[in-house]
Amino acid sequence: MRAEQLTGPVCHHGEGPVWSPAWGGLRCVDMLAGDVLAVGDDGAVTRRHVGAVAAALRPRRGGGAVIAVERGFALEAPDGAVTPLPPVWSDPGVRMNDGGCDPDGRFWCGSMAYEQTPGAAALYRLDPDGSVHEAFGGVTVSNGLAWNPDGSLAYYADTATHRIDVLDYDRDAGLTGRRPFVTFAGDGNPDGLTVDAEGGVWVALYGSGEVHRYDAGGRRDAVVELPTPQVTACTLGGPGLDRLFVTTSAEGGPDDGIAGSLFTVDAGVRGLPVREFAG
Numbered sequence: 001m002r003a004e005q006l007t008g009p010v011c012h013h014g015e016g017p018v019w020s021p022a023w024g025g026l027r028c029v030d031m032l033a034g035d036v037l038a039v040g041d042d043g044a045v046t047r048r049h050v051g052a053v054a055a056a057l058r059p060r061r062g063g064g065a066v067i068a069v070e071r072g073f074a075l076e077a078p079d080g081a082v083t084p085l086p087p088v089w090s091d092p093g094v095r096m097n098d099g100g101c102d103p104d105g106r107f108w109c110g111s112m113a114y115e116q117t118p119g120a121a122a123l124y125r126l127d128p129d130g131s132v133h134e135a136f137g138g139v140t141v142s143n144g145l146a147w148n149p150d151g152s153l154a155y156y157a158d159t160a161t162h163r164i165d166v167l168d169y170d171r172d173a174g175l176t177g178r179r180p181f182v183t184f185a186g187d188g189n190p191d192g193l194t195v196d197a198e199g200g201v202w203v204a205l206y207g208s209g210e211v212h213r214y215d216a217g218g219r220r221d222a223v224v225e226l227p228t229p230q231v232t233a234c235t236l237g238g239p240g241l242d243r244l245f246v247t248t249s250a251e252g253g254p255d256d257g258i259a260g261s262l263f264t265v266d267a268g269v270r271g272l273p274v275r276e277f278a279g
Contacts (some may be wrong), residue, residue, distance in 0.1 A: 001224045001245055001265050003211075007043040012248035015100065015192065016056045017262070019237020021276045022063070024048070026237055028247050028262065029054040030263040036067070039262060040123065050082050050121035051076065055096035056109055057083020057278045066277040068096040073126050088124060090130050093117075098143045098192055098233070104150030104171045105278025108135065110142020110158075118160065125174070135175055144193030144203060144233065146205035148216070149272060155181060155191040155201050164190050164203060164214075182218050192247070197270045204231040204246060209248055222268075230260045236271025243267060 007201050007217070010115025011030040014037075026039040034054045038046040053070035060066055063078030072088040089111075105128060111121040122137040123145075140160035147154045148170060152169045154175055166181040182200070184190065193203040199216035209229040211223035230249040238243055244267040250259035 001222065001223050001267075003064075003226045003244070003263035004267040005227075005258060005261045006245070006264045007039065007045060007248060009258060010037060010045050010047075010262065011249070011260040013232070013245065013249045013251040014260055014262065015232050015249075017235040017237075017245045017247050018058060018274055019241070019245065019271075020059045020276075022200070022276075023065070024038075025080075026058065026245055026262075027029045027065075028233075028243065028245075031055055033249055034066075034069075043262075048080075050076070051084070052093050055150050056099045058101045058107055058268070059141075059274060060278045061278055063104065066107050066279065068107075069212075070095045070097055072132070073107070073109070075249070079251075085126075086144075088194045091243055094120060097141065098145065098147045100147070101275040101277050102149060102169065102171075103275060105276060107279075108145055108175075110139055110145070112141045114140055116160070121174075123156075126277075126279070130279065138194075143191050146193055146201075146222060147193045147275065148195055148198055149198050155193060155195060157193060159191060159205065159206065161191050161206060162186060162188050162190070164193065164201065165199070182214050182220075191231070194235045195272060196267070197241075197272055198237055200269065202234050202244065203268075204238070206230060206232060211244065224265055226263055228256055228261070229253065236267055241271040241273070242269065 017028040051069040055068040064076040110123040113120040121139040143157040167175040168177040191206040211224040222233040
């Protein structure tokens with residue numbers, strides 16, 4: 001499949017696309033600019049600045065959004081007001097990167113060092129009461145995280161491992177039993193990912209200009225090609241949840257005139273409704 005360009009180069013480092021009817025369609029982040037972008041069906045973009053970094057976001061059940069910012073989390077109210085929560089750490093060399101909500105309405109997000117220092121990052125969980133818990137450390141570039149249709153499994157990528165892992169999920173135990181799901185060659189860099197209604201895992205492979213789909217058994221069965229290499233993340237959305245939206249980055253990449261644009265393609269399969277934050 002070949003993705004079509006939806007917007008011009010609207011991001012320096014586009015990430016975290018999410019489709020939600022609660023906020024009228026597609027949102028993503030221009031991460032290092034600290035901006036949240038709302039993208040219309042026609043490709044028109046509205047931009048809001050929320051902090052030094054806007055790493056990831058999900059809708060809140062009562063309206064608004066939960067946003068991962070540079071060193072923790074912020075809550076957007078239904079009227080658009082953004083309230084930062086207390087920082088999770090003080091080290092200015094580490095920032096949040098990517099995350100998602102579990103079936104119980106908790107927001108998980110992982111970090112990375114700006115210098116990509118091995119093992120310097122961790123995966124955190126924000127509960128609806130505002131408390132934050134570290135799930136595990138020893139991470140280098142915490143990236144895609146999404147749950148399967150029945151919520152019993154989660155797929156996770158620490159990009160530096162060149163691997164997507166699968167973990168068991170339980171409300172009380174959290175994420176356990178981490179094990180390899182798909183392993184890439186040394187130049188394969190799994191970034192953001194999403195899971196469709198059939199249990200297929202779609203992953204953006206940074207530097208490759210491709211998004212791959214793997215069935216629940218780990219077999220690759222689809223490839224989406226993009227005309228710019230630094231693909232960062234993907235989600236399924238649209239009125240039928242059957243369009244794949246892909247973000248890209250211009251950070252440190254080729255000056256090809258389209259890096260940082262958003263792309264879309266008919267996926268041929270439906271996605272899952274976005275899981276919302278219960279806080």
